[in-house]
Amino acid sequence: MCCLSKMEKDLCNTALAQGGIAGVYNSPEDKPEYHKHDTFVAGGFENDPESTDVLVNEAKIDIARLIELGCDFDKKPDGDYHRTLEGGHGMHRIFHHKDSTGAEIERTLLASVNALDNVTVLENAVICDVKKTGTGFSFLVLKDGAFTTYNCHCTIFATGGIGRVYEFTTNSPIATGDGITMAYNMGAEIRHLSYIQFHPTAFNDEHTRQCFLISEAVRGEGAYLRNCDKERFMHNYDKRLELAPRDVVSHSIIFEAKRTGSNKFYLDITHKDPDFIRNRFPMIYKNLMNAGIDMTKDLIPIFPCHHYLMGGINVDTYARTNIPGLYACGECSHTGVHGNNRLASNSLLEALVFSRRAAGDIANRLADCKDGFEEYPFSVDPDAPEMPKGLRTQIRAIMQKAYFVLPNIAELGPGLKKVTEIKDMLYNGNFRTDKDYVEAKSLATVAYIVLSEAWKIATENAEITKSKHP
Numbered sequence: 001m002c003c004l005s006k007m008e009k010d011l012c013n014t015a016l017a018q019g020g021i022a023g024v025y026n027s028p029e030d031k032p033e034y035h036k037h038d039t040f041v042a043g044g045f046e047n048d049p050e051s052t053d054v055l056v057n058e059a060k061i062d063i064a065r066l067i068e069l070g071c072d073f074d075k076k077p078d079g080d081y082h083r084t085l086e087g088g089h090g091m092h093r094i095f096h097h098k099d100s101t102g103a104e105i106e107r108t109l110l111a112s113v114n115a116l117d118n119v120t121v122l123e124n125a126v127i128c129d130v131k132k133t134g135t136g137f138s139f140l141v142l143k144d145g146a147f148t149t150y151n152c153h154c155t156i157f158a159t160g161g162i163g164r165v166y167e168f169t170t171n172s173p174i175a176t177g178d179g180i181t182m183a184y185n186m187g188a189e190i191r192h193l194s195y196i197q198f199h200p201t202a203f204n205d206e207h208t209r210q211c212f213l214i215s216e217a218v219r220g221e222g223a224y225l226r227n228c229d230k231e232r233f234m235h236n237y238d239k240r241l242e243l244a245p246r247d248v249v250s251h252s253i254i255f256e257a258k259r260t261g262s263n264k265f266y267l268d269i270t271h272k273d274p275d276f277i278r279n280r281f282p283m284i285y286k287n288l289m290n291a292g293i294d295m296t297k298d299l300i301p302i303f304p305c306h307h308y309l310m311g312g313i314n315v316d317t318y319a320r321t322n323i324p325g326l327y328a329c330g331e332c333s334h335t336g337v338h339g340n341n342r343l344a345s346n347s348l349l350e351a352l353v354f355s356r357r358a359a360g361d362i363a364n365r366l367a368d369c370k371d372g373f374e375e376y377p378f379s380v381d382p383d384a385p386e387m388p389k390g391l392r393t394q395i396r397a398i399m400q401k402a403y404f405v406l407p408n409i410a411e412l413g414p415g416l417k418k419v420t421e422i423k424d425m426l427y428n429g430n431f432r433t434d435k436d437y438v439e440a441k442s443l444a445t446v447a448y449i450v451l452s453e454a455w456k457i458a459t460e461n462a463e464i465t466k467s468k469h470p
């Protein structure tokens, strides 16, 4: 078995996850039904009931497995696990390792993968193209300047999200939608790519594009949101106040920005004990101190920014796509568990639950596969010129204007036209195949799918309004 990572293996969204992993495990007062209810409320009741049942009922299997593999979740003095609360959860059910849970889960999983003799992990190996063959799939991989073709019977895309299609995102540089693009080009069904989550509280640092996230758990521990006049305002928008689901809080900030005419917003946890803050949020505390903000005394400047993709490559409850042998897991997949808005800390859980189920399904499937592979004859032109400069910047600017937090109806049409032109130029021109080109093609493709979907929804809504008020 071979695992490929296009940059260093710890450079990914998983490593950035702060808050934790949700799940009902050894918690007498909580129930999977309650977790399902909260997931549905956050997801606007657009969640898939079957896959959500799998998610909440099987959480205990994967949390127990992580603990067995050595994942160091925080504990209380009595030895039980400390479960924290985040926006949209009705119970304390988030397992966490301080405020760097993703890095701890990744450390745990990589250590166990490294101990397996039958798994090869290749870093800095960019998948440039994938084709369906008679026996499975052929991959064109670029590593250390050389192209190699890899063949397999089954493949799992776990290629992450699309954050880098925006100017302002919490996502890692690898999040360019490569897997979604390659699956789309092979004919896989892509669903709800315009279901994008904008996190309400990214650190508003005007100097960097990768926004540092101020975890939901900070509000879970009692932080207030304040507007440009340093006043709390969430009571004007939702009775759950600061603990309303993410989309509600992000929309409230945008509405409040329109009302006040200012984009200045703050998170305030200065009323809590400084030692508690430093111990509970060591990474956030350190990063803010580096930016000159002491969160035990100062207000933290925040603003919404792109964070997560609910849609993706459509899969069933075994992570199977509509293409036999092709599976998709994690953020690039659409299992339907998130509905139109993900409940905090459900994505690490989704990745674990459905990838375990995919692995079981693949084991059964491989038993029926014959030896030997057909290989797709990829051809790469070594003399092709570099693609034109500045295309990625153009795509990001279009997305930022046309669809940030809420769709901008006036910008959707022109934005879609422009990304379609860029996409067609990239696909039809003869350009050098390298990481930059692969990622630009992916960004153009996902921007095209997102804006097409948003445009369709906007025009359908306009039709409905017209028919109601002719």
Ligand SMILES: Cc1cc2nc3c(=O)[nH]c(=O)nc-3n(C[C@H](O)[C@H](O)[C@H](O)COP(=O)(O)OP(=O)(O)OC[C@H]3O[C@@H](n4cnc5c(N)ncnc54)[C@H](O)[C@@H]3O)c2cc1C
Pocket (backbone or CB within 6 Å): 004, 005, 006, 007, 009, 011, 012, 013, 014, 015, 016, 017, 018, 019, 020, 021, 022, 101, 102, 125, 126, 127, 128, 158, 159, 160, 161, 170, 171, 172, 174, 175, 178, 179, 213, 307, 308, 329, 330, 331, 332, 344, 345, 346, 347, 348, 349, 351, 438
């Ligand atoms: C700042 C931040 C905080 C978060 N906090 C939480 C949280 O508290 N709880 C929670 O549940 N979720 C959280 N999330 C979301 C969660 O971390 C992600 O949804 C999840 O980790 C995604 O995992 P993944 O395996 O799908 O993708 P990733 O972890 O991003 O991994 C994608 C992998 O695909 C590889 N890849 C991509 N394209 C190619 C290619 N062309 N060739 C080869 N390899 C390729 C990359 O190299 C990478 O290794 C957070 C996300 C962010 C950004």
